Amino acid sequence: MLTAAKLDTLQAVELAEGVEIRLRVAGPMLRIGAYAIDLAIRGVVMTAASIGLAWSGMALGNRVAFGMLTLAGFLMEWFYPMVFEAGRRGATPGKRIVGLRVVQVTGSPLTLGQSLVRNLLRWVDGMPLFTYGFGMASCLATKRFQRLGDLAAGTVVIYERAPVLPRLAAPPPIAAVPLPVGLTADETRALVLFRERAGLWSVGRREEIANQASALSGASGAAGVSRLMAMAHWVQEKKHPADHDRKN
Amino acid sequence: MSVGDFEHKNQQRWAEYERLVDGLEKGRPGPEAGQLPRRFRELCVDLSLAEYRMYGERLTAQLNAQVIRGYELIYRNRRGGWEQVAEFVAVGFPQAVRREWRLFCLCNAVFWLPFLAVMISAGHDIQWVQAILGADGMASMDQMYGGKEDQIAHLRAEYGSNFMMFGHYIRNNVGIDFRIFAGGMAAGVGTLFFLFFNGLFMGAAAGYVNHACNPETFWTFVSGHAALELLGMVVAGMAGMRLGLALLRPGRLPRVRALSEAAKQALPLIIGAALLTTLAAAVEGFWSAQLLPSALKYGVGFAGWGLLLAYFTLAGRRAGHAP
Numbered sequence: 001m002l003t004a005a006k007l008d009t010l011q012a013v014e015l016a017e018g019v020e021i022r023l024r025v026a027g028p029m030l031r032i033g034a035y036a037i038d039l040a041i042r043g044v045v046m047t048a049a050s051i052g053l054a055w056s057g058m059a060l061g062n063r064v065a066f067g068m069l070t071l072a073g074f075l076m077e078w079f080y081p082m083v084f085e086a087g088r089r090g091a092t093p094g095k096r097i098v099g100l101r102v103v104q105v106t107g108s109p110l111t112l113g114q115s116l117v118r119n120l121l122r123w124v125d126g127m128p129l130f131t132y133g134f135g136m137a138s139c140l141a142t143k144r145f146q147r148l149g150d151l152a153a154g155t156v157v158i159y160e161r162a163p164v165l166p167r168l169a170a171p172p173p174i175a176a177v178p179l180p181v182g183l184t185a186d187e188t189r190a191l192v193l194f195r196e197r198a199g200l201w202s203v204g205r206r207e208e209i210a211n212q213a214s215a216l217s218g219a220s221g222a223a224g225v226s227r228l229m230a231m232a233h234w235v236q237e238k239k240h241p242a243d244h245d246r247k248n
Numbered sequence: 249m250s251v252g253d254f255e256h257k258n259q260q261r262w263a264e265y266e267r268l269v270d271g272l273e274k275g276r277p278g279p280e281a282g283q284l285p286r287r288f289r290e291l292c293v294d295l296s297l298a299e300y301r302m303y304g305e306r307l308t309a310q311l312n313a314q315v316i317r318g319y320e321l322i323y324r325n326r327r328g329g330w331e332q333v334a335e336f337v338a339v340g341f342p343q344a345v346r347r348e349w350r351l352f353c354l355c356n357a358v359f360w361l362p363f364l365a366v367m368i369s370a371g372h373d374i375q376w377v378q379a380i381l382g383a384d385g386m387a388s389m390d391q392m393y394g395g396k397e398d399q400i401a402h403l404r405a406e407y408g409s410n411f412m413m414f415g416h417y418i419r420n421n422v423g424i425d426f427r428i429f430a431g432g433m434a435a436g437v438g439t440l441f442f443l444f445f446n447g448l449f450m451g452a453a454a455g456y457v458n459h460a461c462n463p464e465t466f467w468t469f470v471s472g473h474a475a476l477e478l479l480g481m482v483v484a485g486m487a488g489m490r491l492g493l494a495l496l497r498p499g500r501l502p503r504v505r506a507l508s509e510a511a512k513q514a515l516p517l518i519i520g521a522a523l524l525t526t527l528a529a530a531v532e533g534f535w536s537a538q539l540l541p542s543a544l545k546y547g548v549g550f551a552g553w554g555l556l557l558a559y560f561t562l563a564g565r566r567a568g569h570a571p
Contacts, residue, residue, distance in 0.1 A: 067415035
């Protein structure tokens with residue numbers, strides 16, 4: 001996925017199984033949203049805890065209740081994200097609502113240690129003055145939107161599920177036209193993607209893009225579009241002889 | 249084979265896989281849970297085929313998502329039980345401290361040299377100490393340690409105040425540990441600053457008490473928890489310096505890679521530091537302010553230093569290398 005690595009937020013990772021999976025890395029804007037939700041949740045929990053402890057303070061003694069509140073504040077400050085991210089979902093409630101999760105750069109689930117490192121260093125990312133300036137700078141400077149804690153722990157924040165692509169009514173191909181020349185894998189992929197995404201664009205935009213490949217199609221304008229479509233159709237529908245030997 | 253044929257042929261298999269993964273993700277493995285690895289590998293093959301044949305974004309994205317789900321299930325780490333905690337305390341942590349003995353010396357020096365220098369300077373010229381503590385600092389030292397020996401015990405006389413102070417110490421001191429660690433990300437400068445500053449400030453406090461307050465009150469109070477708290481801080485400093493050194497001197501690795509390797513090595517140190525400091529907070533909250541004979545409190549304090557140093561130097565020696 002050479003083109004994807006350059007242009008896209010997709011990160012290719014090769015597994016031991018010999019297959020390449022693609023992680024969709026999440027950018028800072030969405031993560032700020034998740035953080036805001038988490039902050040609100042923490043605020044609500046702390047308010048509830050103070051009310052609850054204020055009542056139970058009558059039984060426990062005010063100072064014990066106050067001590068418990070201090071402890072709760074400490075735990076919420078440092079351990080709230082840590083515990084949730086090390087858990088089964090790999091995400092704080094805020095991240096879950098927004099649809100994000102934290103994984104290792106290899107795509108496998110977070111270990112407790114990584115969650116710890118990532119969230120202890122949150123304090124540095126939060127500087128200067130809790131603006132998350134350093135974290136933001138690091139996010140924007142790294143290929144995988146990693147804040148400093150992510151870099152040290154070797155983690156990335158990804159979209160939990162791939163967005164469901166709308167099934168677009170791309171113009172149906174008239175015929176399958178063989179490719180006139182051999183293309184590299186990336187070029188072929190671009191051709192196929194052109195066909196798939198054609199439904200997203202206006203007719204004028206389609207032609208504009210197809211004109212970039214007029215050397216391949218040998219035509220421009222509407223004729224070029226339909227010729228590229230036909231070639232993409234040929235690439236996707238051509239018979240693979242190996243299929244008949246493979247038994248499932 | 250066209251996209252449609254491929255999908256049609258494998259649809260049932262994919263549906264079965266999805267049902268299997270759904271069940272496992274919800275924590276309700278069915279009787280066929282053992283098939284997961286085989287089905288996962290099959291799906292991996294399907295994904296590479298779909299990629300290779302360029303079956304299009306929709307199908308590959310769908311298969312990609314399913315492969316990731318299976319991957320996360322199969323490679324989920326098992327949570328450590330209590331044996332792992334015990335193993336860490338008995339072997340892993342002291343070994344990690346010994347492995348980093350150079351940093352142990354460095355961080356101790358950065359903390360203790362300013363501490364001793366300022367404390368001793370109080371005997372010759374109190375102005376340094378006054379400049380560091382400021383008027384407020386001196387006033388609060390006077391209030392706590394100014395008079396008779398049992399002053400702190402009086403402050404703690406109200407029911408529950410021990411617990412309140414325990415909570416306060418945890419939040420404050422463990423938080424300081426974590427910040428010392430995180431400060432390592434500034435190439436170690438943050439770590440060194442916090443250690444140096446704490447050394448300076450605590451040295452000034454001790455010097456001021458020796459000079460102007462009742463030293464007996466102060467030293468009997470701090471003796472119990474000093475070893476745990478101060479060495480906890482030093483160990484947190486070691487963890488921070490491990491990060492900082494990785495950035496300054498990554499060796500043959502790229503800096504980011506060196507950083508994540510260093511974070512792995514620093515992990516036992518910062519966990520251990522947090523444990524030590526939590527323990528210190530418990531001692532400080534429930535023991536240090538008790539009204540007991542000074543000799544007993546000093547004895548406990550010295551025993552604490554001895555035990556802790558023995559723990560760092562001797563514990564886990566026979567166990568071989570920690571995993």
